Amino acid sequence: MDHSSEFYLMDSASYFFSEVQRIARTGYVPTETDVLRARQKSTGIVETRFNMGQLSIHMFDVGGQRSERKKWIHCFESVTSIIFCTALSEYDQVLLEEAGQNRMVESLVLFESVINSRWFLRTSIILFLNKIDVFKSKLPKVPLEKYFPEYTGGADINKAAKYILWRFMQANRARLSVYPQQVSFPCVFSFSFILLFSYSKGFAFVFAA
Known part of the structure; x- marks a missing residue:
């Protein structure tokens, strides 16, 4: 796995190998762990409805790939909040669509297009920086400054996470309310995966990791 960053590989690849x-x-x-670490590519918009107590929720699974975004971004004009989830550990990885494009850079491009979209002018954003555990173990072996030369914090996990958060916050030209969180979801979440959940009061979740 020493050259894994040169190819499109999920973080769960080492597990399956x-x-x-x-x-x-x-x-x-398949075990439960096998299922949690597996992933199916999202294409188009897939809607699922379910109830949580007295709450009726609509879940939208949408593709985060470049060709998929135009299919869904205009569909959620009325939502009041978005959860955007991206993997910290993807800073040294490349896209499936374009092997020369860094996945973290592409996540920043996607975030910028969402947060500054005219469809979300009244929307607040909850930003989940995912896979902090994978990021922590990778950072000493794969320097962040190799891919982001302007970063000068070395292998300090807090400085590195704050730098990436700063890069995302810099994209917020629309000055929307952004609420960042660092989390460690299962490895199923990787770039180009977006989910939106919406219910009658207009709340929505977006996962793009």
Whole structure:
């Protein structure tokens, strides 16, 4: 996995490589961990409705890839809040669509297009910086400044996370309210994956990691 950043690989790739003999056995049945670490590419808009107590929720699974964004971004003009989730650990990885494009840079481009979109002028943003645990273990081995030369904080996890957060906040030209959080979701979340949840009061979640 020393050259994993040169290819489009999810963070869960090392897990599946280590489990390949078990997975290749006849009669293989996926474990809960296998399912959590697996991913299916999102295309178009897939809507799911479910109830949580007295709350009726609409969940929209939308593609984060470049070709998919134009299909959904105009559909959510009335939402009041968006949760945008992106992986801190993708700073050294490349896109599936374009091997020469850094995934963190592309996440910044997507965030900028969402937060400054005319469709979300009255929307507040909750920014989840995901995979802080993977980011922490990767940082000493893969310097952030190799991919973002202006960063000067070395392997300090707090300085590195604050720098990436600063890059995202700089994209907020529309001056919307942004509420950042650092989290460690399962490895299923990786770039080009967006979910939107919406209910009758107009709240929505966007996951793009």
